[in-house]
Amino acid sequence: MNAITVPKPATPRILSSGIVVVRWERDHYEYLLLRAYNYWDFPKGMVEAHESPLEAAIREVEEETTLTGLRFRWGDVYRETHPYNQGRKVARYYIAEAVNPEVGLPDNPELGRPEHSEFRWVDRAETWTLLTPRVRAILEWTDNIIARPTRRR
Numbered sequence: 001m002n003a004i005t006v007p008k009p010a011t012p013r014i015l016s017s018g019i020v021v022v023r024w025e026r027d028h029y030e031y032l033l034l035r036a037y038n039y040w041d042f043p044k045g046m047v048e049a050h051e052s053p054l055e056a057a058i059r060e061v062e063e064e065t066t067l068t069g070l071r072f073r074w075g076d077v078y079r080e081t082h083p084y085n086q087g088r089k090v091a092r093y094y095i096a097e098a099v100n101p102e103v104g105l106p107d108n109p110e111l112g113r114p115e116h117s118e119f120r121w122v123d124r125a126e127t128w129t130l131l132t133p134r135v136r137a138i139l140e141w142t143d144n145i146i147a148r149p150t151r152r153r
Contacts (some may be wrong), residue, residue, distance in 0.1 A: 013083070016091040017053040018044020019061050019070065020142045023098045023121060029146060031127045031139075032103065034064060034116040040130040042138070044091055053078070053092050061096075064115055066104035070096035074148075079141040081134050093138045095145055 020042045021032040033040045045060035047053050054076055061067050074095050081091045101121060105114040122130065127139055 014085070014089040015047045015053060016044050016089060017047050017057040017060065018042050018091060018093050019057045020093050020095045020138065021061060021065075021067065021070065021098050022095065022142075022146065023101045025121075025123075028123060030121040030123055032065065032067075032098065033120050033122060033127060033130055034105075035118040035120075036116050039132070041135055042093060044093070054094060057092070057094050063108070064105070065119065066102075066106060067098055067100070069099045071099060072096050074145050077145060079138055081138060084134055091135075091138075093142075095142055 018041075022029040023032070024030075032043065034043055043057075043061045043064045045056065045064070047056040051059065058070065061070065072094065076094060078092050078094045080093075083090050103119050103121075105116055105119060107113055108115045120126075120130075124139075124143070128136060131139060
């Protein structure tokens, strides 16, 4: 008797959306990183049902850092990570420049405390050392995008 293999239904993909926030510092870009526990990442969070991934990314940056008025000098290009969290989750990142680099870590109303315990503006070399390999792939992609000539907006 032949066994019939029934494929398991695909687990719905959870999409998290964030922004690689940069600022120009004299002669190089610095990157905004947030720390939760011992894990550093760019600002990001879950996409809600009523919003696009880009809208979610902008909202998450404001909620987590108080930054507003980001400039999307490189357009709305994005890159997604490889699946993580047992293959159920993917993070999508856009790139934007901070107009005002003053960061705050406000309390999350659901947690009663900030989501992150620390932020840093760091150069490319330090960014690389702080990120996990999954997020380093986003940094490498960002390098290629911001190295391209752009029109000042």
